[in-house]
Amino acid sequence: MxxxxxxxxxxxxxxxxxxxxxxxxxxxxxxxxxxxxxxAIEPATAVEDSDTGDGDDSDDQVTPRTDADYVVLTSKTGVELAAAAGWDPGEATVCAIGEATAAALHEAGYGVDIIPAEYSSTGLVETLAGPVAGARVEVARSDHGSAVLTDGLEDAGAYVHETVLYRLVRxxxxxxxxxxxxxxxxxxxxxxxxxxxxxxxxxxxxxxxxxxxxxxxxxxxxxxxxxxxxxxxxxxxxxxxxxxxxxxxxxxxxxxxxxxxxxxxx
CATH class of the missing domain: 3.40.50.10090 (Rossmann fold)
Incomplete structure (x- = not known):
């Protein structure tokens, strides 16, 4: 000892x-x-996402969808990958799960519209539960994201689409x-x-x-x-x-x- x-x-x-x-x-x-x-981070590529109909046959980095009313980012890594791939949120309301994700968005030149008081999937659901009813919500994150977020937003009446931006491996x-x-x-x-x-x-x-x-x-x-x-x-x-x-x-x-x-x- x-x-x-x-x-x-x-x-x-x-x-x-x-x-x-x-x-x-x-x-x-x-x-x-x-x-x-x-x-460790392994970025997802469009060819891996092609079975969802959202990608093409290239190896380009996946980005969040651009036809959503709300886009939810849950990590600094996701923001950096989306920014590097040239993602444009357009008129979507951009939501960050917490201050670190929000800081990464600002650093990449994006605006941030919503940060929940509680920095968690539950906090995001509670913050968005009213506004997202009937809206299209894009959740862009890792392959190990919690179902609490997507299920909670669907229960709130949102049309939820999830894009896997990266895999997390050991x-x-x-x-x-x-x-x-x-x-x-x-x-x-x-x-x-x-x-x-x-x-x-x-x-x-x-x-x-x-x-x-x-x-x-x-x-x-x-x-x-x-x-x-x-x-x-x-x-x-x-x-x-x-x-x-x-x-x-x-x-x-x-x-x-x-x-x-x-x-x-x-």
């Missing part, structure tokens, strides 16, 4: 500026980051954090989606330490960015200690670090 002068905290964000920001934040909180990306090299957890050398883990939970467990299983990693997490502090993520973790036998009121990484990291070692960074 190692000496623990600093908290060792795992972050599972994709290996881009989000992981860089996570590492910087954890270091500012006095923790020792374990950057272990559990998600990087084959992931799993350092699982090995640390299995050895009792991880103090906290920050799960940012149900899929990061699934991929963490897949990585642990690949290394032959799935049960030991779960045991290690249950001796550590586990943070989940929202209720669906908490539910996925707990269904796998992982106890969740922290679910911040605000569904963003900074809140998750700050609350989990504080829970793991109260005021150690002050």
């Amino acid at each position: 190692r000496e623990k002068p600093r908290l060792r905290v795992a972050a599972f964000r994709p290996a881009d500026d989000r992981l860089d920001s996570a590492v910087e934040l954890l270091e500012s909180l006095g923790a020792d980051p374990v950057p272990d990306p559990m998600l 990087p084959p090299e992931s799993g350092e954090s699982a090995a640390l957890a299995a050895d009792g050398d991880l103090d906290a883990a920050l799960f940012t989606s149900s899929l990061t939970v699934e991929h963490f467990l897949d990585a642990a299983a690949q290394r032959g330490v799935r049960e030991a990693a779960i045991d290690g997490l249950n001796e550590a502090t586990v943070g989940a960015i929202g209720e669906p993520t908490r539910e996925a973790a707990e269904a796998a036998g992982i106890s969740v200690d922290v679910v911040p009121d605000q569904a963003d990484f900074e809140a998750l990291a700050c609350e989990a670090v504080e829970a793991a070692a109260p005021s150690h960074h002050e």
